Amino acid sequence: MIIKRRNLSNAISIANYFLYLVLIIIVFDVLVLNKWLGFGYPRHYQQENIERYPSPYVEFTGKPDTKDHNEYGFRGPSFKESKQNDLKIAFFGGSTGYYGDPPIPNIVNKELEKLTGLSVFVANYSVVSSNHRQHLHGIIEFLPQFKPDIVIFYGGHNETLQSASYDPRPGYPYNYFYRAETSPLVKLLIENSAIIGEIDKRMGVFTGYEKLRREQQPFSDGWNTRMVEKYFETLRLANSVASVIESQRFGKTRFFAFYQPYQVPKELLSAHNDIKNKISLIKYVFDVSSEFDILGKEIYSDIVHVNQLANEVMGTKIAQIIVKELQLEKAPIEK
Secondary structure, eight states: OHHHHHHHHHHHHHHHHHHHHHHHHIIIIIIIIIIIIIOSSOGGGOSSSSSSSSEEEEEEOOOSSSSOTTTSSSSOOOOGGGTTTTTTEEEEEHHHHHOBTTTHHHHHHHHHHHOSSOOEEEOOOOOOOOHHHHHHHHHHHHHHGGSSSSEEESSSSTHHHHHHSOOOOOSTTTHHHHTTTTTTTHHHHHHHHHHHHHHHHHTTTTSSSSHHHHHHHHHHHHHHHHHHHHHHHHHHHHHHHTTTSSSSEEEOOOOEEEEOOOOGGGGGHHHHHHHHHHHOOOEEEEEEETGGGGGGGBBBSSOOOBOOHHHHHHHHHHHHHHHHHTOOOOOOOOO
């Protein structure tokens, strides 16, 4: 009897020891590794920050009325502040349209006023990590009431290379697999456990990310073809949607898309060249992907983001193309 009690007491002690050990590991995992040291699953997927904030239909915008964001969550003033006679332009892009001091849309604004002599108002609808499929929905959600004269899409990287690195389905928001398709329980675990988060970051087993990559096969011939098709399908739809919106100046809104520069890896080179070739056949799409070649690679801070000099070059180039296409040159001064 004494031996049985002793064995039971030892079992309870061992169980208590393991319980304490588990509690210590959990505390260390959640508080030290995750909260204090920042290990775990990338936090940008959670989409609860200033630059990516949940928004219906378009998935995310910036957080409204924060920093220099307007009431819709976009950087800078909204069309509500435009004047009756302004040439009104809506500029959609990803982070390359959002970042900058000033960003590219502001430079386009300044250059167009200089080239045309008109009062110009460019509303910046760029959102960090967003792609043109989201921008397509943005036209519908944000523009008809303001009757813009021109809609600009500036991108290329988020529609191609970003898909290979995040949600691999062409046209999907970069974090759709996580925000829309990962279960609440899995999110709870990987957002609070550095250990589980690090495992999924490397293996994609809990979110199903690795399964998606096996299905999609980024950079394969089939994936490249689907990605290119989705890019041009989105631009065709955007042109069709924009062209039915009323414009005070042109009757109907004009649409222009610009394929931006980025450092193209060899795995994407064939698709990149395919895009460039197809652009030459479409009157409202313009290839500006070589515009930075003369500036050298030192303008890049990573594979797509550039310094302010390059922003100035691109903003000027976009303005020049718009002026030429719409024949908005400033009337010469009579002597």
